[in-house]
Amino acid sequence: MSETKTNFKQSILDALSNPTLGGALGNFSVAYRAGRAKAYEGIDFEALRTNIATIKGDAAGRFDELAEQFAVAAEAKGAKVFRTSDPQAVKDYILKLALDRGVKTIVKSKSMATEEIHLNKHLEKAGIAVQETDLGEWILQLDGQTPSHMVMPAIHMTKEEVTTVFNTKVEDGQKPDIPKLVKFARGKMRPFFLKAEMGISGANIAVAETGSIVLVTNEGNARLVTSLPKIHVAVVGYEKLIEHFADIAPILTALPKSATAQLLTSYVSIISGPTPNTDGTPKELHIILMDNRRNDMAKDPRFKEALQCIRCASCLNVCPVFRLVGGHVFGKIYTGGIGTILTAWFNALKESDEIQSLCIQCGSCNEVCPGKIDIAGLILELRRRLAVEQGLPVMQKAIFSVVNNRRLFHSMMRAASIGQKPFAKDGFIRHLPMFLSGMTENRSLPAIADVPFRDQIKKIEQPKCAEKAAFYGGCLVDFAYPEMGVAVVKVLNKAGIEVIFPEGQTCCGAPARYSGAYEVAAQNGSDNIKALLAEDVKYVVCACPTCTVGLKQDFAAHLEAVGRTDELPAAKELAAKTWDFSTLAAKLIADGRLKFKRGLEPVQFTYHDSCHLKRTLHADQTPRNLMKEAGNELVEMDEHDMCCGMGGSYTIKLPEISAPILKRKLQNVEKTGAPLVLTDCPGCTMQIGGGLDKAGSKVQVRHTAQQLADSLE
């Protein structure tokens, strides 16, 4: 166990130190975002993906019925359909067929399903030559590698490396000139197409009512594979089934746009039964419908939606972690966000133990998924199930027992505030001794406040108002950034709202949630609900988007997950009156209760989107508009909604990955030339502010509340 852990960490370090991989994926992630946006111009993506989710979600509930319908329709047209749940049976069927027909050479177009079951090895052991024909797959086959990306399998290789592979494995004398290398591959591959007796393909879609399969390629190899050999075998996972022929359209509209930012791939073939061979004889068409745990997945109410995947790999392309580490660290055929989920099911839950920890929970994948899958949520669910099955690491358990004991936690934080004294200067800790030094290697940490917000608020002279708001601080505002809390009080006081700080509040449960410890998180939620509902207030306001999501959504979700349903009504009551700071401020301005100062010097600022404010609360434009209304000038940074690498405890668990994510964020901040970064999240403030301090930058980071407090009359 410890050895695999080491191997996993080592594979991450290897990937991070590979400049080819980082360069190729980094550049691609930028080009992809722009290309994808252009490809979807004029298309209602939400409507399109809702349609796809409905079509595929419906099919996922009826796989056996649709497989039966498919088999009847395809066989009526003359195809042979073989249905099995067992990967071994798929391999045996194809091998027997090949041996019976005297097949010596097989050409294959790209098929993840055949890679999932390691078909090539099985056929090659029997002495059959299996030729991958997708260019990237062929290069990897020659070099004995596995794909690092679902759509661009050899993206981790340079043209020089490809040239070496061709020179050593095929024919010497090639030069690293991409068009020439491609031409060389065309020439070498052509004889295989012409002599192969069998072609094996996958399918992107399988239509039950007509027995049709749909194949999508750019190179044209699938057309050759399905046309030239006299036997065509298509291996199709159950998740490719849909009921209606007309439903091909939405999937085929989204797939190329999401996969490669194309309006349509060069070639699409819709095959409905066998057609004649080139010599006029009838083609032999075998379609293998493979379950391999798809039905089990469909029966799991949480994971059923993962079957809405159309294998576009857009979740890989937008992932801040994937673009750093690539696909090989995933260790299996399916990579990236969806790959983590598929590996947990197609292989085993415990095989996802390490790779699920790569997810920083920023939710970028959810935003672009054309199958509308809650990828980040499902990875978190894997984490939860793993925690239930294997238990939490001892250290983490110890931490949670402290966090869960409000009094103990708070007194420890106070003790820490005194203990840090030798290390803290101007509000930052820049070096920590010994084993803690990694935490301050790439960014300074905020010093723990001398006086936590819970004590500071008692000293603030507030006007007595009829209208009251309860402030939910969260750990960072309370102990690291009390000035943010002070700013919130100042703003609300100006609107005639008195702020109280219910003393019984405790950790929002996010650390436990993101470690999969739902029992702990549920208890946190329960304590907070009691504390916050005990006060007679109109609003509960919070200046941390992660905590806000806790109050508005996760408390109820955790209580429900652990069966404490009697507490749900109270959770909902709290959710209904909870506001994130910027949204409440915008409302108070709209209601005429707050007014901007006139004649202030306009400030240039850039805005960093915190993952939860943008992708869960969808309030990303609110703070921007507030600051613009105040007369300031927004200079958007590149990738403004890309995660800063904080991810709560992620920065401690995987600092190797968190650091380069932060580095890129800091570069994007600096490029704007703005002297100020605003954000609504104290966690992001800690990460970005610490990074800027460590780098000696002059750029300042502030919470929107702080900037707004200075801009109001």
Added chain:
Amino acid sequence: MSALLESTPLIESFITRATAVSAEVERVATRAEAIERLIALLRKEGIADEPQSYAVCARCACITVADRAHLAAEVPGLRFDVTRELASEAKVGISQLEWALANTGTLVQAADAPDTRLVSMLPPLHIALISTQALLPDLPSVLTKVDPRRTGYLAFITGPSRTADIERVLTIGVHGPGRLIILMVDELPLAGQEVAR
């Protein structure tokens, strides 16, 4: 030269999209002009009656028996008896496609007959004939026209064959044709209809 049909948004969109994916689009008014243009293109490509220099032409509704004789006489090496051997030794493949999709620049063909696929897969240049009247707006509209019970192989072609598998550099012409010339013919009847002889 006869006058072309007036351009429509569908025609404009098709030409823009097809050109954007590296197809070369030409318009002609009449069937006779299409045949003459075909001859000129084949001559320019150096078609000759020897291996590696053939042109292969699949059965096209718009090319009559009389046209074939004319074409064969004008361009030695242009063959109508398409086999996989001939197609793999040909420089140019010619076929007529049923529909074209305006919003993606795509050609669509009911390609059950293998010769229609051979000529558009194996030679490095594919010349595609389509009727201007066969333009449809988009993918859903063609799916309603096709009956998969009758069409066993529905082929969509959008530009030439391409890859970005090495360093993400877009490279044209991997396994399929590296060039696609689309001849849009106004007078051409739809592919399913026979030309009056």
